[in-house]
Amino acid sequence: MIQTVHLTKQYGKLEALHDLNLHIEKGKVFGFIGPNGAGKSTTMLILATLLAPTDGKAYVAGYDVVKEPKQVRQALGYMPDFFGVYDNLKTAEYLDFYAAAYNIPPAKRKSIIVDLLELVNLSDKADAYVDSLSRGMKQRLGLARCLVHSPDVLILDEPASGLDPRARIEMREILKQLRGMGKTILISSHILPELAELCDEIGVIEKGRLIACGAVEEVSAGTRGISVMQVKVLQSHDAARTVLQASPYVRRLDDKGSHFRFQFTGTEVDKAVLLQQLIGAGIPVVHFGESKENLEDVFLAITEGVGS
Ligand SMILES: Nc1ncnc2c1ncn2[C@@H]1O[C@H](COP(=O)(O)OP(=O)(O)O)[C@@H](O)[C@H]1O
Ligand SMILES: [Mg+2]
Numbered sequence: 001m002i003q004t005v006h007l008t009k010q011y012g013k014l015e016a017l018h019d020l021n022l023h024i025e026k027g028k029v030f031g032f033i034g035p036n037g038a039g040k041s042t043t044m045l046i047l048a049t050l051l052a053p054t055d056g057k058a059y060v061a062g063y064d065v066v067k068e069p070k071q072v073r074q075a076l077g078y079m080p081d082f083f084g085v086y087d088n089l090k091t092a093e094y095l096d097f098y099a100a101a102y103n104i105p106p107a108k109r110k111s112i113i114v115d116l117l118e119l120v121n122l123s124d125k126a127d128a129y130v131d132s133l134s135r136g137m138k139q140r141l142g143l144a145r146c147l148v149h150s151p152d153v154l155i156l157d158e159p160a161s162g163l164d165p166r167a168r169i170e171m172r173e174i175l176k177q178l179r180g181m182g183k184t185i186l187i188s189s190h191i192l193p194e195l196a197e198l199c200d201e202i203g204v205i206e207k208g209r210l211i212a213c214g215a216v217e218e219v220s221a222g223t224r225g226i227s228v229m230q231v232k233v234l235q236s237h238d239a240a241r242t243v244l245q246a247s248p249y250v251r252r253l254d255d256k257g258s259h260f261r262f263q264f265t266g267t268e269v270d271k272a273v274l275l276q277q278l279i280g281a282g283i284p285v286v287h288f289g290e291s292k293e294n295l296e297d298v299f300l301a302i303t304e305g306v307g308s
Contacts, residue, residue, distance in 0.1 A: 001026045001154050001184040002047065006056035009042050009208075012247035018208040019056070026152075029179050031187040031199035039208040040079055040188040044155050047186070060153055077146030081157040083138045086130040091122060092143070094130050095144060097158045102149040107281075116144040120174055131307060137165030143174065154178065154186045169276035172198060231260040231278070240283045247274055260292065 002024040008141060009017040017039045024030045032040050041214070044057050045051035049069040050197050058065045061075035092113055099109040112284050117123045119142035125133060133141065139159055146154065160168045175198055179185060195202060196216055202254030203213040213220045233240045237258060264271060278285050 001028075001061055002030070002155075002186055003030060004047070004056065005058070006041070007043070007046065007052070007053055007058055009039070010054045013018075016208050017046075017053075020205075020208070020210055021211070022203060023215075024184060026184050028200045029175075029184050029187065029198055031202040032186060033190065033195065033202055034188075034205035035190055037207075038205045039159055040205060042208075043093060043185070043188060043205075044078065044157050044188065047155055048076060048099055050078075072148065073182065074152055075153055076148070077151040077154045079142050079154070079156045079159055080144045083142050083163065088131050091130055091133070091141060091189045092117070092126040094141065095148060098145050098150045099148040104149065104215075112148060112150075119147070119177065120144045134167070136163050136170065139163060139167070139171060140174065143171075152182075152184060153182050154185045154187075156185065158188050158190075161190060165305050166230035183259065191279040228291045229260075229262055229264045229288060230289060230291045231262075231285065232258055233260075233278075234258070234284040235279075236283040239281055242281070242286075243277050243281055244274075247277075249274070256273050282306055 004020050004022045007017055007020040008015070020039070020043060022030075022043075036232070042051065046053050047065060048062055049065050052066065053157075060072045061062050063071040063075065065072050089097070095113045095116060096109055096258055099112060101107075104112065108287070113126075114123075116124055116166050120143055121139060122140060122144070124136060130138070130141065143156070143159060146156075156175075163171060177183070179198070187195065187199070199216065201213070201215055202212050202219055204219065231240070231244070240260065241253070241255060244253055244260060244262065247266075247270075249264050249270050250264060251263040254261040257292065262272075266274075275285065275288050278288070
């Protein structure tokens, strides 16, 4: 549903995207992860037909973003990373305005707007002025806006950024509903743990290059051969540290009381050997495993030192 082929974008001398190849299948939720300036928004703008690529191709729902922008826009809902200022416009009017822009007949608009407001939990704000809404509400309204023409594909640029934890959870629940409706979603973030639960696949981008891509566990297993491990011991803490420090595969050992976290660069066999060494030294190990749930760790591990 979404594909980029050797996509490259230059802003003057700055290469914001370099040979980006993405492939997102129908019904999948793809998390686009990277620090500020990585090229996430640039990629999304190109896919939304709002920015021309310098080189390469991009397709949405099979349509070429450069040659068939109209069809792309019809298939796609794009939520930018900013929300404009809307003086004197009420929530329902705002959605009506965008529905009209998509040539949806007035008779149909009303029920679409009622449904959308319900989906994003803003039914009781239909008559509130847009500028009076909280940031979380505005973000949800922005999401509703990109759904007025019921597109199959959604491109959401950091929809959870700047939200408090509660508003973030609310946004995530709505995104889960959209996933349940079979939408194909490309969503960007630098708040990584937010995406882990939601996404089928993630792609990590840095300095315009895709440096890791795949299922969350695959990426954490490491295209670059790095995983993040957690070890917990009941006692003999110092002895455990000594064993871990001695391993050539352990990096960035972080020591939190009885907990250890570290990056591991060896194979599965090396991992087994390390566990044997700990147990062989008489250390009561109660936990020894990969830290899968923490995407932040994975991200730090794989982006470490890239391009710098
Ligand atoms: N309109 C522009 N003109 C020049 N440089 C830009 C423009 N937009 C973005 N950039 C630069 O391109 C790079 C990628 O930016 P962007 O796609 O916004 O990254 P992200 O969304 O991942 O933070 C950054 O170095 C940014 O400064
Ligand atoms: Mg951005």
